[in-house]
Amino acid sequence: MGLLFILLLGVAIHWASAAKLGVVQTEGGQVKGKNVKVSLLFRSVDVFKGVPFADVPGMWEKPKPHPGWDGVMRADTYRDRCLQVTLLQKKTRGSEDCLYLNIFVPQGRKLSTNLPVMVYLYGGAFLLGASNDMSFLGVSLYDGKEMADRGGVIVVTVNYRVGPLGFLSSGDARLPGNYALWDQHAAISWVRRNIAGFGGNPDNITLFGQSAGAASVSFQMLSPHSKGLFRRAISQGGVALSPWALQKNPMALTKKIAMKVGCWRMNEDVMIKCLKMSDPVKLTMAGKIDVLLILGKGTVMDLIEFSPVIDGDFIPDEPSKLFHNAAEFDFMAGVNSMDGHIFAGVDVPSINSKTANTTVKSVRGLLAGLTKEKGGAAVESAFSVYSSNWGSHPDPAVIKKTVADIETDFLFLVPTQIALQLHANNASGARTFSYLFSMKTRIPGFPSWVQAEHAEELQYLFGKPFSMPLIYFPRHRDLSKYMIAYWTNFARTGDPSIGESSVPAVWPAFTENRRVYLDINHKISKTSVSSDLRSYYVSYWTETYSLLPSTRQTGVLRAGDLSPPRGRPESSARET
Incomplete structure (x- = not known):
């Protein structure tokens, strides 16, 4: 008692x-x-x-x-x-x-x-x-x-x-x-x-x-x-x-939605007036993902149709030309080591199969879908870069992991590295920080080579290993503690290493001439700090690929936005 x-x-x-x-x-x-x-x-x-x-x-x-x-x-x-x-x-x-x-x-x-x-x-x-x-x-x-x-x-x-x-x-x-x-x-x-x-x-x-x-x-x-x-x-x-x-072609998408809700008209003003009188529920259903878009001619990227546009107001110009507006904001950005894996599994389903091998043809097909604005020359150019480490008899798992790396690089990692560089180049008293989140996936059933999936860092950042302790191990609580400390220190001081929370290693800034990043997992130490993340591949997309002739208006990867060191693929958490 x-x-x-x-x-x-x-x-x-x-x-x-x-x-x-x-x-x-x-x-x-x-x-x-x-x-x-x-x-x-x-x-x-x-x-x-x-x-x-x-x-x-x-x-x-x-x-x-x-x-x-x-x-x-x-x-x-x-x-x-x-x-x-x-x-x-x-x-x-x-x-x-x-x-x-x-x-x-x-x-x-x-x-x-x-x-x-x-x-x-x-x-x-x-x-x-x-x-x-x-x-x-x-x-x-x-x-x-x-x-x-x-x-x-x-x-x-x-x-x-x-x-x-x-x-x-x-x-x-x-x-x-x-x-x-x-x-x-x-x-x-x-x-x-x-x-x-x-x-x-x-x-x-x-x-x-x-x-x-x-x-x-x-x-x-x-x-x-x-x-x-x-x-x-x-x-x-x-x-x-x-x-x-x-969204580079908003009117084409608007006409497609108008067709689905019975508002398509030759006169655009009449069509838009009709859309504004339409049922919001029907409009919302008209915007559902059209899986037919990727059958035979595209990738999962083509399914993301609704996105911001250059409107001359909130976004007055191409995003790459607006970094002077961000000069006074401290900026931290990064990706998960396999942010693209879940999307690659849709585009090339064999990568997650225990029995089926991924063919060279399917790798080229993925590259064709991602680089269609550049035409056939881009496919062979990119394929030669991503197959350079395969050898004459590549391990089937290596080919599968390459597919995930391609999609991660193109959709997430390379654009993020460009944004970090542009921020560092334009910063006026503000700091820039880069990270790679590489904690191995907790999602069951995936091949052993799969690392951190898209969005998998969120459970740690929002402290789920503490609020739901029975479904996590001590290593997950360590990682959650580290991430909360780095993120909230950054919010407090503009430097993830300095604040009220102790951290396992100092995270140096990414600068105009020194592209440092922190590899985030449950074993963070001084050796987790590295530089020039996947620079061989970043150089390819921002220099070689961007200079290839286009069949239509290109996307966001532009020559001169980023000029990392050239070289062969480096050894990093992404390369293991």
């Missing part, structure tokens, strides 16, 4: 001693969240779910300020995601009333004040996603409690429009596009105006995001509308220069 009394007394003291925000005044009215205990004594997290940052948006209109409310809003339930197709694309889910955000505020014995703020933008191919997405055992992957508490930062997760309602564009003022980017901008602006009431520092906001969210972070950095709005940015597995991140 004595021990039980002591335990109960400890719990009572915990709750009596942990600070709570209670009701917070925002520009729209008062909100009341929920105080949630965490594992550490005298610690808790105030959680505010479903706080509106804008009014219900008009279809293909910029977000408008929320009109406000009377009384105290109970902010204890996630709100609907923005209207989108389901994963199986059989129906839609979500609502047009979706512009809400969630706030996670760590508390100790005293109320937190002047904390760094981290605003997260989710991925989902610009077609899917929500601020509380990917629930597992009733807990969202993007639940910010562990990251907030362990890193001493406020975490904010944000909804934004996706699919046709977020990105449809005519390529001109009639239907300018980029509504999702304006949603994100409105959310960041709301955070800047209101976060002080939650204990945050409005002058120390960091954006971070993954995949389409990472590209969105990149676009936010590059937009002239973001000047002074936030301070730092982190892109995980995507940048504005990624070949899937920019």
